[in-house]
Amino acid sequence: MTPTALNAFRNTLADCELAVYVDLGSRTVLSSDGALHYPQEYLDVLCTCAADLFDAAPKGEEPVEHVLFLSPTGSRGFFRNLADPCEALCCICSAEVGFERLIENARAALVGESTAQ
Amino acid sequence: MSDLDRLKEVLRRSARDGTTTSGRIRYGTGPDGVARMLEQVDAAVLAQRLSFEFDDGSRFICEALGRRLVRLLAPPPRGLTAEQVALFDRDDLGGEEVRMLSDLFITLCERGSRIAVTSDPLGDETNPSHVGIEPAAIARAAGLSGEVLFETKEGSSHEALLDALQPSLRAAILIEGEEATLVCGEGAEAGFVTDWADNSLEDLLSPKFPLLGTLETNGILVFALPKTTGNHLLIAGRHGSLVVATVRNGDVTATLDRWRELNLSSSR
Structure with missing residues (x-):
């Protein structure tokens, strides 16, 4: 996903502060878009977090599609690209985010990205 | 600087950086509300001014230090008994006030189902010689299990x-x-x-x-x-x-x- 695509995704959500597209295998940040400028180290931590989570996820015939985290101070969403399971969309949102909308919009953004490719 | 002083400084800085407001806390029953209030006292290692605002708009302010309740600050909320109001004149709370305090906490918590808590660090304003009351003692007097209140x-x-x-x-x-x-x-x-x-x-x-x-x-x-x-x-x-x-x-x-x-x- 390009920064432009990430920005378009982020603009569909009022509560999304940062969106990052990562390669889970190499643990590399591929692109990002945020409300503020985030240092690379910060993006790398989010990428590592996504890779750790999908590595630890229960293994079955199909991979875990997404992992969501919520705390009183914020939320995180990690969405595997089902068309390319080695890549994932990660985002940081407020604790008040609507998860249903977040999931729908993330999936739509990833499908749009796959279609564009 | 001793290790203890260094630790105090860390905690003091942490208190200043952190939580002037910890949000609105929902509770189910009066005793449950009392437990939630006492948890705030139990968390006050350094001197804190704790303000509790109830659903009916009444506000209860107290000072806690060393995980003990040491003083209630005037003005008292409306609708209290004369004995309860008298607690706000005490400069240092002690064991003889435990029963009255538990009644006061229950009375306050029966006014609604939520409290908004504000916590402000007091720095060195508070007299460290205050004795105060352990929250577990108030919990027991309120019919809660003081020993397991916070552990559970x-x-x-x-x-x-x-x-x-x-x-x-x-x-x-x-x-x-x-x-x-x-x-x-x-x-x-x-x-x-x-x-x-x-x-x-x-x-x-x-x-x-x-x-x-x-x-x-x-x-x-x-x-x-x-x-x-x-x-x-x-x-x-x-x-x-x-x-x-x-x-x-x-x-x-x-x-x-x-x-x-x-x-x-x-x-x-």
Whole structure:
């Protein structure tokens, strides 16, 4: 996903502060878009977090599609690209985010990205 | 600077940086509200001015130091008895006021179902010679189990979540320190949770895992398993204890909303 695509995704959500597209295998940040400028180290931590989570996820015939985290101070969403399971969309949102909308919009953004490719 | 002074300085700075407002706390019954108030006192290691605002708009302000309640600050909320009002004239609370304080706390908590708590550090303003009262003593006088009041908070939080997830809950284990206890489920469903906790949870409990601190303190992590499994897996943490559970159906948003209702501000 390009920064432009990430920005378009982020603009569909009022509560999304940062969106990052990562390669889970190499643990590399591929692109990002945020409300503020985030240092690379910060993006790398989010990428590592996504890779750790999908590595630890229960293994079955199909991979875990997404992992969501919520705390009183914020939320995180990690969405595997089902068309390319080695890549994932990660985002940081407020604790008040609507998860249903977040999931729908993330999936739509990833499908749009796959279609564009 | 001694180690103790250094620690105090760290805590003092932490208090200044952190929580002037900790949000609105929901409670079910009067005694439950008392427990929530006393938890705030119990958390006040350094001198704190605690302000509790109730649903009816009345405000109760007190000072706590060394995890003890040391003073109530005027003006008293409206509608109190003369004996309760007299507590606000005491410069230093002691054991003889325990019963009256527990009655006061219960009276206040019966005014609604939520409190907004504001905590302000007092620095060196407070006289360290204040004796004060342990919150556990007030809890016992209020009919709560003082010995287990704060120790069971984590367990109660997890129990509330698991209760809220019934009847979709399939299996759950509670992890406290090195001990893991199966609290719900049997057969393959229990095996799935136990195996996952044995084989994979350790990776997430590594200090290198970026979300570990928040997760263990107060957070929830949900793995949306493929739709074909019809389940999702959650890990919820509270004050160092964890619950790992599988929930039937793929509605992870419902699970997160249940957790949010139980753990986050209910004022919105």
